[in-house]
Amino acid sequence: GDLIRVPMPPMSEERRKEMTKIVRAEGENAKIAIRNLRRDANEAVKKLVKDKEATEDDQKRTEAEVQKATDKHIAEIDALVVGKEKDIMEV
Template identity: 85%
Template sequence: MSTIAEIKQTTQHKMDQTIAAFRNTLTKIRTGRANPALLDTVHVEYYGTMMPISQVASVNLLDARTISVQPFEKGMGAKIEKAIRESDLGLNPAAMGDLLRVPMPPMSEERRKEMTKLVRHEGENAKIAIRNLRRDANEHVKKLVKDKVASEDDQKRAEAEVQKVTDKHIAEIDHLVADKEKEIMAV
């Protein structure tokens, strides 16, 4: 049997994890600028094992619109280039000796609008997850009251505190969405 304090702590922790997952999702959404984290989802074959590019090469920014990929071993360049080209990111790397240059194609206005819609959609999904956690926490507290482990006053207090935590997390999601939209729309 868990206590109200444990329920609140667990809910807070799960909401924090939801925000972290949302931040991670946002890093994968392309803006007009280059971001080394964009290649985190691309895997390349390395001695029979699929590995993220960051583990077989140094991934850095050359400038605001170009990512550089420097393989740790000779001969990996072609495999990395092929993996980036075949990914669904729409990138076209160019080899310069061992170094790969990955220019970010400029985004059209239409593509930017699509991306902001995607950001809003992901933000809404994160908010739904937060609200579901709030509902679960409130149901756990109601069960404690029903089992006569907690009073109705405890329930009201706990629900108010859970609501405060929920509001804080939803505001953070709104803030992250607004920042990402600004980043996408900046030409």
Template identity: 75%
Template sequence: MSIVEIKQQATQKMQQSLESFQHNLTKIRTGRANPGLLDTVHVDYYGSMVPISQVANVALLDARTISVSPWEKGMGAKIEKAIRDSDLGLNPASQGDLIRVPMPAMTEERRKELTKVVRAEGEHAKVAIRNLRRDANDGVKKLVKDKLASEDDERRSQEEIQKFTDRFIADVDKLVTGKEQDIMAV
């Protein structure tokens, strides 16, 4: 494996870590409704657990309400129960075929709790990115040790690896700040 391949692989994995972090942030609820909030909720569909999005249409009614329209009439009660039993703290209300999921207003205490969760998730993402940097640097050092690259190449590549590590960590910080602002907005 060459230095270029090591850097490409590290960049790719860091990008995946960033995307995973972004996905994790969508699961943390803010005061606003977000259809992605129900992605983690699974419902029993003829003996197998499937995401709600595979058995119903999930959409926004307004800024604070998610609507869930089951594709089969018999699924309404199961979907409602799955949402209620999830750890999201939501209380769905059935109106015929439509299930309305109002987003309760968050207390100041809950907002502060969620910002701590966001910061912790951000820190986990940063640690993952730093571990990838370490792995890439170790790969470059191994090439130098095996006499496949010079020490100058090692120093240059470590500087480049550090630059894109810093860039990804800055991206994580931006995402954390943005999510905190979303959470703290009343």
């Protein structure tokens, strides 16, 4: 009694292509969000340096770490998008 089965016909080629476009768009939205977070973090560090609460060396080090994390997460998103596109295009 906990399971409901809904029969669904397989997607057409056209619908699969539409779904891959949606996946790419969502992946791009996720990458934009990550870039916005990077920008916010870099601005916060620059403000600390301006207020003399951190040194310029700290700023450079932090910006490098933030960029490394950004690159890592964008690569993960790219891998997920490619994998999902492959899943969708399978018949």
